[in-house]
Structures are given as structure tokens and as C-alpha cells.
Amino acid sequence: MGNDGIRDIEAPVTAGGPRVLRRDEWDTWYGTLLRAFGGIPEPAEVLEVYRELTQTDRSLGVWDGDECVGTAGAFAFRMTVPGGAAVPAAGVTMVGVAATHRRRGVLTSMMRRQLDDVRSWGEPLAVLTASEPEIYGRFGYGAATFQLNAEIETDRVRLSVPDGTDDVRVRYAVPADVLDACEAVFARLVPARPGMIERRPGWARLDVLDPADGREGASPLQCVVARRDGEVTGYARFRVRPEWGPSGHNGTVVLQDLAGLDPATEAALWRFLFDVDLTRRLSVRARPVDEAWQYQVSDVRRCRPQLRDALYVRLVDVGAALQARTYQAPVDVVFEVEDAFCPWNEGRWRLTGDAKGASCARTSDAADLALGVRELGAAYLGGVSLGALGAAGRVRELRPGALAEASLGFASDVAPWLPYGF
Structure with missing residues (x-):
């Protein structure tokens, strides 16, 4: 199940805030999601599998009285990153907002709570597939794989x-x-x-x-x-x-x-x-x-x-995420990261790494490249070039040569690929 890109603006939530889903609420919760995607019923055998797969302790609902008006879930995945490591990643899924409650901050409140939760779980990455890609960029997700x-x-x-x-x-x-x-x-x-x-x-x-x-x-x-x-x-x-x-x-x-x-x-x-x-x-x-x-x-x-x-990637913990992968050419670069939605990521990070491993920690050294966390997410798996993002004006080079160095290091000989939806 993908994610519903309900257009949402910063506004007070008239319903209650997001809370963890109870197992006995699943049918109502999932019904809200299906309606957000057009209301076409799913076969009973498909519903049964998704009911069993849903991790309710990692799922959120927004309720207006007895009515469920917002849904969001997060599977506990492990995703391969360049170098072959399997890194914990929250698979964001089943995101929907009732049409009666759009533009009231419901989606924003769920994304806020969810990323706080992912951070508390110690998962450095969040990933999703988007039915409306323009929505998730403002929450820091960048398109990292194509199909x-x-x-x-x-x-x-x-x-x-x-x-x-x-x-x-x-x-x-x-x-x-x-x-x-x-x-x-x-x-x-x-x-x-x-x-x-x-x-x-x-x-x-x-x-x-x-x-x-x-x-x-x-x-x-x-x-x-x-x-x-x-x-x-x-x-x-x-x-x-x-x-x-x-x-x-x-x-x-x-x-x-x-x-x-x-x-x-x-x-x-x-x-x-x-x-x-x-x-x-x-x-x-x-x-x-x-x-x-x-x-x-x-x-x-x-x-x-x-x-x-296909897959959109969001770095929830910049240091841990960049340290978890390897780099096909040596890199030693200081990033100035912008991340208004998860401010704990903002600031300067020195990444040092090669094909054997990497370290990434906060630094007060002068920045070599300035970019948003969305751009880091797009480039993270090696399928989107930092150099191309720089040419698009999405990455600013502050030290001559730094962009080419980082772009080569971040690249992957094998194109990243999401083999199945969630």
C-alpha cells in the first residue's frame, strides 16, 4: 500500500492529535485509508494479509470523535545501502487523510509524530513510495530510486x-x-x-x-x-x-x-x-x-x-545514515545541512569514508557543500548524482572541487532498486 499525498497546510488540527493504533481499530482505520485512495474494496484475502502485516504499535491514527480521519504506518525494515549493509529503515506506508479534514494540518501532525517516533526507535532512515511526490519533499523525502x-x-x-x-x-x-x-x-x-x-x-x-x-x-x-x-x-x-x-x-x-x-x-x-x-x-x-x-x-x-x-528516502539521523554506507571513492567533505522539519539534523557534518567504511560527525569546520536533507536523501543510495543536483541548483559548492569529489564517492556501480511496494 502506498502513501496518499493529501494536500495539507500548516493549520490547527481540529481533530485529536495522532495516537498509536489499537488492534481492534484496524478495520475502521484501514477503511479510512481505502476511502482516501478512492474507496474501491480490496479482496478479502488481501485484507487479511495486510491486517496481519500491519504493525499496530508503529501505526498512527487521527480521530475526530469516533471517526478516524487520518492514517499512517511504518514497517520495521532493513534496507541494503551501498557497501551491502542492511540498515534499519522505517517503511512509511498507509498514509491517508479523510477528504473532510484536509488542509487542517492532519498530515503534518502525523509526519511530525512519525519522524519523532522513528528517531526514538534508533532507525536512521525513513523510506516511502508516494502517490503524490510533491507532498513529501517538504517533509525531507527525496526521490532516490527509479524504476x-x-x-x-x-x-x-x-x-x-x-x-x-x-x-x-x-x-x-x-x-x-x-x-x-x-x-x-x-x-x-x-x-x-x-x-x-x-x-x-x-x-x-x-x-x-x-x-x-x-x-x-x-x-x-x-x-x-x-x-x-x-x-x-x-x-x-x-x-x-x-x-x-x-x-x-x-x-x-x-x-x-x-x-x-x-x-x-x-x-x-x-x-x-x-x-x-x-x-x-x-x-x-x-x-x-x-x-x-x-x-x-x-x-x-x-x-x-x-x-x-520509486523509493523516496529521508535521513532521520544524518550522522548515523551517512556512516552506515560505504563510498566508491574516498571522500572527506563537510556538509552544511538544512532540515527545518527535523532540526536535530541541521548544521555541519564531516563525512570521511571510502570503500571500506565511513565516519560522520558534527564539526565546526568550514562547510564544503550546502544542501537540504531532501537532497541527501535523493543521493543516499547512489542512483541520483550530487553533481546533477548541483547543476540543478539544489546543492551549493563552497569549496572548489568538493562537489565532484562527493558525487563520485556517493555513486553506485549498481543502480538502486525497490523490488516491491509496501
Whole structure:
């Protein structure tokens, strides 16, 4: 579940302030959230999973009498950062405000309480996906990862594959029956890419839920598993949307998710999806922006790639967050950080680090770069260049050469990626 960008201004909250959710209030609370997103009911099996996954002690509600008018939650995640460490991060979710109570400071009051709570939990990062990105910038969240969408004309585009692809066997499997094997593959991939989130218990069930009213004319969920030398090395979950026209078949493969432990496995899975019978298109959503298939296709224009923002990152504790990751080139830079919403972050911080580790502490030394916490969040996972932010006027260079040094150090060879929503 994403986050509702209710437009909210600084104004007195006429309802009560945010308070921690009680378990017996969940149905009412979640109903307020669904209404904020348009009021379309969710299937019973989906509701049941979200009810179990919700951490009520980390969830907030705003109440006006007996009526719930605001919702916000925060999952306890661990997210991979550059260098491979799994860092505690609050996964902000289920944010909504009743239309009857907008522009009364409800959202601001929840964001204020939530970030105070995250700090008290000792979690240096907060992350979210935004239904309305412009809302969360003023709370210090910066767009840190992007995702690739594509509509591939598989009847016109050829795929060249690397050596070893033919050694990989791809076979159909019942999605629920191979869930544990697929999760083992996923777990091995998490440390390798910034932005990936360790799977908490119970989350894997969301990947194999298959309510009929959520298929949008496509088949039930299908799964193939890739094996090399008897070991499961990858999987793909997808649906097929059949269609027929005057010239014959015109179906679409709709990819849900795909993972492979090596290039040959990934290529074998993509080749399978390109060749599904009676289809001419492959619809791809929310993939890494540096995924290899883009460089294996014969005509990228007929894939119609599109970028979209994905994960927004907020540094709750600047020092702890910057110290938790590594830097691909040596850095020794003093940041002058602006953070009006979390003033404990404001001031000068000296970051010293390299590929082996880092330290970050307050300093009275002259600043080399001046920027807001939003810009630090955008650059944190290495997918957004500090240099590009500087060119946009979002980072000010106070010492010549400091921006190039920091930008190189913050970069990541592997594009950060959020593999699933929350």
C-alpha cells in the first residue's frame, strides 16, 4: 500500500492529535485509508494479509470523535545501502487523510509524530513510495530510486543471450508450491543492490495472492523456475492476457516479478517470456533501470522504455545514515545541512569514508557543500548524482572541487532498486 499525498497546510488540527493504533481499530482505520485512495474494496484475502502485516504499535491514527480521519504506518525494515549493509529503515506506508479534514494540518501532525517516533526507535532512515511526490519533499523525502517500465514488441524484437544460457532449464511450477525456493533466491540478491529490502516474515504471501478480480482480463498467476545443475537459480511470475484480432493472436505477457542469480539465468527467463505462445507483447513494470535485457534486445525503441520515480528516502539521523554506507571513492567533505522539519539534523557534518567504511560527525569546520536533507536523501543510495543536483541548483559548492569529489564517492556501480511496494 502506498502513501496518499493529501494536500495539507500548516493549520490547527481540529481533530485529536495522532495516537498509536489499537488492534481492534484496524478495520475502521484501514477503511479510512481505502476511502482516501478512492474507496474501491480490496479482496478479502488481501485484507487479511495486510491486517496481519500491519504493525499496530508503529501505526498512527487521527480521530475526530469516533471517526478516524487520518492514517499512517511504518514497517520495521532493513534496507541494503551501498557497501551491502542492511540498515534499519522505517517503511512509511498507509498514509491517508479523510477528504473532510484536509488542509487542517492532519498530515503534518502525523509526519511530525512519525519522524519523532522513528528517531526514538534508533532507525536512521525513513523510506516511502508516494502517490503524490510533491507532498513529501517538504517533509525531507527525496526521490532516490527509479524504476523501468516497458512494452516490448516480442514479435518484432530479438533477444541475444550470453554463453551458458542453454545450460539453464526453465520449467513451469505452481506459484505457491515453489514459494520457499523463490524466496531463497530473492534473499541472496538483497545484499547485492542498494534499495532492496529484506523480506519480513509473511510478506512473501503477497507475491502469490491471486484474486480473480485483480487479473484485469489476464490468466491466473503462472510461474516458471530456472535450474542449473539441479539448483534453483531463478524464477519468473507472470500472467497471460489472450487477445485475438483479424490477423490472429495478439496476446500479452504481463510480468509480475523476475529474479536470477546469474546473467545466464536471467537471460533464460527473459527468453522464455519473449517466446510464450500466442503472444506479441511483454508488459514490464518496476524493473531495475540498469537491467541487462535492455542491452540484449535488437531494437530498444520497440520496447518503449519509460522511467518512473520509486523509493523516496529521508535521513532521520544524518550522522548515523551517512556512516552506515560505504563510498566508491574516498571522500572527506563537510556538509552544511538544512532540515527545518527535523532540526536535530541541521548544521555541519564531516563525512570521511571510502570503500571500506565511513565516519560522520558534527564539526565546526568550514562547510564544503550546502544542501537540504531532501537532497541527501535523493543521493543516499547512489542512483541520483550530487553533481546533477548541483547543476540543478539544489546543492551549493563552497569549496572548489568538493562537489565532484562527493558525487563520485556517493555513486553506485549498481543502480538502486525497490523490488516491491509496501
